[in-house]
Amino acid sequence: MSLNFEILSADTSGGRLGRLATPHGEVLTPMFMPVGTRASVKGMPPFLLKEAGATILLSNTFHLGLRPGSGLIRDLGGVHRFMGWEGPILTDSGGFQVFSLKGLRRVNEEGIAFRSPVDGAEIFLSPERSVEIQEELGVDVAMALDELVPGDAPRAAMAAAMERTTRWARRCQAAKQRKETALFGIVQGGMEEDLRTRSAADLTSLDLQGYAAGGFSVGEKKETFRRMAAFTAALLPQEKPRYLMGVGTPLDLVDASGWGYDLFDCVLPTRNARNGSLFTSRGTVSIKNAEHVRDETPLDATCPCWGCRHISRAYLNHLYRADDPTGLVLNTLHNLPFYLGLMARIRNAIGDGTLPELREEMAGAYEKAEGGA
Amino acid sequence: MSLNFEILSADTSGGRLGRLATPHGEVLTPMFMPVGTRASVKGMPPFLLKEAGATILLSNTFHLGLRPGSGLIRDLGGVHRFMGWEGPILTDSGGFQVFSLKGLRRVNEEGIAFRSPVDGAEIFLSPERSVEIQEELGVDVAMALDELVPGDAPRAAMAAAMERTTRWARRCQAAKQRKETALFGIVQGGMEEDLRTRSAADLTSLDLQGYAAGGFSVGEKKETFRRMAAFTAALLPQEKPRYLMGVGTPLDLVDASGWGYDLFDCVLPTRNARNGSLFTSRGTVSIKNAEHVRDETPLDATCPCWGCRHISRAYLNHLYRADDPTGLVLNTLHNLPFYLGLMARIRNAIGDGTLPELREEMAGAYEKAEGGA
Numbered sequence: 050m051s052l053n054f055e056i057l058s059a060d061t062s063g064g065r066l067g068r069l070a071t072p073h074g075e076v077l078t079p080m081f082m083p084v085g086t087r088a089s090v091k092g093m094p095p096f097l098l099k100e101a102g103a104t105i106l107l108s109n110t111f112h113l114g115l116r117p118g119s120g121l122i123r124d125l126g127g128v129h130r131f132m133g134w135e136g137p138i139l140t141d142s143g144g145f146q147v148f149s150l151k152g153l154r155r156v157n158e159e160g161i162a163f164r165s166p167v168d169g170a171e172i173f174l175s176p177e178r179s180v181e182i183q184e185e186l187g188v189d190v191a192m193a194l195d196e197l198v199p200g201d202a203p204r205a206a207m208a209a210a211m212e213r214t215t216r217w218a219r220r221c222q223a224a225k226q227r228k229e230t231a232l233f234g235i236v237q238g239g240m241e242e243d244l245r246t247r248s249a250a251d252l253t254s255l256d257l258q259g260y261a262a263g264g265f266s267v268g269e270k271k272e273t274f275r276r277m278a279a280f281t282a283a284l285l286p287q288e289k290p291r292y293l294m295g296v297g298t299p300l301d302l303v304d305a306s307g308w309g310y311d312l313f314d315c316v317l318p319t320r321n322a323r324n325g326s327l328f329t330s331r332g333t334v335s336i337k338n339a340e341h342v343r344d345e346t347p348l349d350a351t352c353p354c355w356g357c358r359h360i361s362r363a364y365l366n367h368l369y370r371a372d373d374p375t376g377l378v379l380n381t382l383h384n385l386p387f388y389l390g391l392m393a394r395i396r397n398a399i400g401d402g403t404l405p406e407l408r409e410e411m412a413g414a415y416e417k418a419e420g421g422a
Numbered sequence: 423m424s425l426n427f428e429i430l431s432a433d434t435s436g437g438r439l440g441r442l443a444t445p446h447g448e449v450l451t452p453m454f455m456p457v458g459t460r461a462s463v464k465g466m467p468p469f470l471l472k473e474a475g476a477t478i479l480l481s482n483t484f485h486l487g488l489r490p491g492s493g494l495i496r497d498l499g500g501v502h503r504f505m506g507w508e509g510p511i512l513t514d515s516g517g518f519q520v521f522s523l524k525g526l527r528r529v530n531e532e533g534i535a536f537r538s539p540v541d542g543a544e545i546f547l548s549p550e551r552s553v554e555i556q557e558e559l560g561v562d563v564a565m566a567l568d569e570l571v572p573g574d575a576p577r578a579a580m581a582a583a584m585e586r587t588t589r590w591a592r593r594c595q596a597a598k599q600r601k602e603t604a605l606f607g608i609v610q611g612g613m614e615e616d617l618r619t620r621s622a623a624d625l626t627s628l629d630l631q632g633y634a635a636g637g638f639s640v641g642e643k644k645e646t647f648r649r650m651a652a653f654t655a656a657l658l659p660q661e662k663p664r665y666l667m668g669v670g671t672p673l674d675l676v677d678a679s680g681w682g683y684d685l686f687d688c689v690l691p692t693r694n695a696r697n698g699s700l701f702t703s704r705g706t707v708s709i710k711n712a713e714h715v716r717d718e719t720p721l722d723a724t725c726p727c728w729g730c731r732h733i734s735r736a737y738l739n740h741l742y743r744a745d746d747p748t749g750l751v752l753n754t755l756h757n758l759p760f761y762l763g764l765m766a767r768i769r770n771a772i773g774d775g776t777l778p779e780l781r782e783e784m785a786g787a788y789e790k791a792e793g794g795a
Contacts, residue, residue: 088740092465092747094755096728117715117740125718125736133732342490345498355469359506363498367461367490374465374747382467 051189052231052258054290054311057400063282063309064399069290071137071189072229073129074104078290078311079399081302081392082107082139083385084319087116088132091319092377093385095134101382102389105137107314110182110192111146111174115167119185127187139190139312141294142179142221142235145263148197156196158213176220184227192261193221195235200267207239215251222255231258233292236284240269240277249284260285261292262310275304282308299328299391300415303408306395318388322380325369328387332414334362336380341366354383424562425604425631427663427684430773436655436682437772442663444510444562445602446502447477451663451684452772454675454765455480455512456758457692460489461505464692465750466758468507474755475762478510480687483555483565484519484547488540492558500560512563512685514667515552515594515608518636521570529569531586549593557600565634566594568608573640580612588624595628604631606665609657613642613650622657633658634665635683648677655681672701672764673788676781679768691761695753698742701760705787707735709753714739727756 053070067078083090083098086109090098098106108128113119122131128138147154147161154163160175176194183191194217196210218234225232234252238244252260262281265274278293282305285291292312293305302313318328325337329349334341336348344362356365356379368376391411398404426443440451456463456471459482463471471479481501486492495504501511520527520534527536533548549567556564567590569583591607598605607625611617625633635654638647651666655678658664665685666678675686691701698710702722707714709721717735729738729752741749764784771777 087744087746088737089744089746089748092751094728094748094752095732116744117736121716121736124716125734131733131737131740133729133737343494343497355467356506359468361498361504363490363494364461364504364506367504371460371462371489373460373462374750375462375467377747378465378751379467 051227051229052290054259054288056288060307060399060402060404062307062404064307064395064404065309065311066396066399067290067311069137069311071105071231073135073137073189076105076137077396079302079306079392079395080105080312081388082312082314083388084314084316085132085134087112088122088128090381090385091323092374092381095132097382098134098385101385102393103136103385105139105312106134108138108140108186108188109143109146110140110179110186111143113140113186114143114182115165115172119182123185123187129187137189138186139292139314140183140186140188140192142183142192142194143174144179144195144197144235145295147174158216160194176217177224180221180224180230180232184225184230187227188230190231190233190259191221191225193218193232193234193257195237195263197237197264197267198239200239200269202239204239204241204244207237207241208244211237211239211244211248215248218252218255218257222257233257233259233261233290235261235263235294236281237264239264240273242277242280245277245281246284249281253286257289259290259292261294263294265293266295266297278305278310279308282310285309298415299388300408300411302388302391303395303404303411306399307404307408318384319381322384323377325365325376325380327365327380328384330414336362336365337369338366348383352383352387354386355379356383424600424602425663427632427661429661433680433772433775433777435680435777437680437768437777438682438684439769439772440663440684442510442684444478444604446508446510446562449478449510450769452675452679452765452768453478453685454761455685455687456761457687457689458505458507460485461495461501463754463758464696465747465754468505470755471507471758474758475766476509476758478512478685479507481511481513481559481561482516482519483513483552483559484516486513486559487516487555488538488545492555496558496560502560510562511559512665512687513556513559513561513565515556515565515567516547517552517568517570517608518668520547531589533567534569549590550597553594553597553603553605557598557603560600561603563604563606563632564594564598566591566605566607566630568610568636570610570637570640571612573612573642575612577612577614577617580610580614581617584610584612584617584621588621591625591628591630595630606630606632606634606663608634608636608667609654610637612637613646615650615653618650618654619657622654626659630662632663632665634667636667638666639668639670651678651683652681655683658682671788672761673781673784675761675764676768676777676784679772680777680781691757692754695757696750698738698749698753700738700753701757703787709735709738710742711739721756725756725760727759728752729756
């Protein structure tokens with residue numbers, strides 16, 4: 050087996066503390082995966098990622114397949130060696146990125162044809178090719194190619210895409226060649242409980258190594274997301290890792306860990322760092338705001354990151370206004386430890402049965418800000 | 423005294439090994455100062471600068487005076503605290519940056535009027551104001567405001583600017599208020615030996631804490647630079663620190679250390695890192711070149727930096743092409759240790775009397791590339 054998942058303890062809510070053993074080391078779950086789209090978390094060499102508390106990364110089949118190409122990375126010894134990251138790596142299948150190309154793609158049963166945004170070349174991504182790219186990269190966890198539809202698509206389109214996603218998962222499973230690759234299937238079905246139920250049942254029958262909930266963060270209401278993501282978690286096998294894709298805010302991570310999800314990824318901590326939007330124990334701080342120009346206090350006095358121990362909001366504001374890359378580095382070195390430290394607190398809270406208290410604390414800092422989302 | 427300079431040993435060539443004690447710690451000389459224009463070496467938080475071997479930084483009066491303003495930095499406790507760098511900081515006077523504004527400035531005996539490139543405001547930089555800004559920043563070494571003229575200016579203009587620079591140095595000395603501030607004068611006089619001689623003699627009579635050679639890297643031939651920079655070093659007091667401004671290449675640093683200079687600054691290691699031009703024991707490597715796309719070798723197998731121990735030229739090439747800021751960080755984390763490691767080798771070579779052998783080694787790697795400069 051490429052993957053070994055062990056549940057160490059579970060709380061009454063459904064949250065569980067787990068250990069995921071991969072060919073590149075172990076990960077305690079629930080865990081957040083920083084996003085390293087092009088085999089790099091922007092501005093963060095792996096030794097800084099390690100210091101920030103990262104133990105597993107997400108990278109992108111779509112981007113790496115286009116540039117520098119998965120064959121090149123295979124020839125150079127795989128993506129871990131390429132980027133100098135020794136821990137586990139999970140890649141998405143490319144489905145979400147191709148979905149985002151909108152007018153530039155055509156989908157049929159065979160796969161997805163699209164024009165390369167790099168050089169305009171016509172590219173065909175089939176389930177088999179998606180797995181092949183991910184195996185060339187040599188990742189620990191490959192995601193099966195899924196078909197996405199817009200959040201407001203009619204039910205029939207949702208159902209068709211969900212069914213195709215299951216057929217594609219079967220083809221991915223048949224295409225997989227390396228025993229070191231774990232393949233996860235992606236549950237789709239929009240916001241329809243019966244479609245999600247069928248998707249989960251059909252994928253579970255394939256006995257894949259893990260399961261993800263996809264199709265969220267596509268414009269649905271927050272309450273709908275909460276209801277459907279919790280509903281979907283309960284459909285997935287207890288004994289296998291569950292991955293909630295593209296989620297989320299600090300509060301989402303607490304909630305979804307309580308629903309029984311084990312893995313998360315999201316661009317929020319890294320992209321927001323670059324935009325000057327910083328996570329603190331008291332909510333989000335937009336460091337570019339004029340109120341910080343002369344503010345000599347640390348960003349977050351409770352945070353152990355280098356910046357919070359050594360420099361002020363005024364300095365971060367100055368770096369942001371000067372468009373100085375040191376700002377990007379310091380901001381990311383704050384936001385990532387915030388997320389990864391939150392995951393450690395979530396794991397402790399599951400162990401202690403205190404997840405509701407942690408939820409209350411995070412809601413105090415973040416619920417108001419998220420209310421409209 | 424704000425500054426204590428002790429010569430530990432000298433070799434027969436004129437090179438000397440020294441120790442510069444400042445209010446923010448000691449610096450072994452000869453030493454290279456990384457350039458942190460806006461109170462930041464781009465992409466390098468201070469803890470990484472320390473790891474790279476930096477012991478003293480240069481920052482810019484001109485840039486910090488404009489944004490965020492020296493009064494703000496004073497109110498926040500000075501530039502060391504502002505940027506979280508505990509070691510010594512030297513600032514240039516702003517003369518060179520204002521000189522670069524060309525059409526936007528007017529110089530008279532009182533000072534330099536120019537339009538702010540930030541907001542178009544009319545600004546007046548006098549010798550007194552330059553010192554005031556540097557004392558508001560709270561730097562360890564302030565540079566006296568100098569007047570620069572183009573490298574091809576007629577001799578009369580060179581002489582007039584040199585004489586004004588001396589008068590301005592006297593005004594800077596009179597304006598200085600903090601005993602913690604060391605003030606260095608700047609020898610000018612173009613490529614004319616008699617003007618340089620008079621400049622050095624007049625400034626020496628002011629008994630400043632250190633002396634710099636300015637007016638180089640303004641388009642002069644390499645041989646002219648070498649002759650005049652060596653000539654100027656010999657004009658300066660033995661017992662005080664000598665700073666060769668804006669220089670230079672690895673070979674320049676070896677040569678100028680042999681001429682008796684103690685301090686250097688240059689944008690080359692940091693700016694070139696951002697442009698993908700990397701210093702190695704075998705000469706410069708342009709990492710963006712197609713030859714590196716599939717190159718699995720390290721940038722420099724003899725280099726102890728994280729990148730050279732963990733990732734390949736192919737990965738650095740990928741990061742450069744993807745315009746990923748991790749490339750900027752890794753490249754700077756290579757170039758700076760190369761420069762600072764070279765300074766350590768220079769200091770050892772002065773102690774051992776082996777500077778000629780080090781010069782020969784560097785010439786083998788770099789002279790060809792510098793031939794046309």
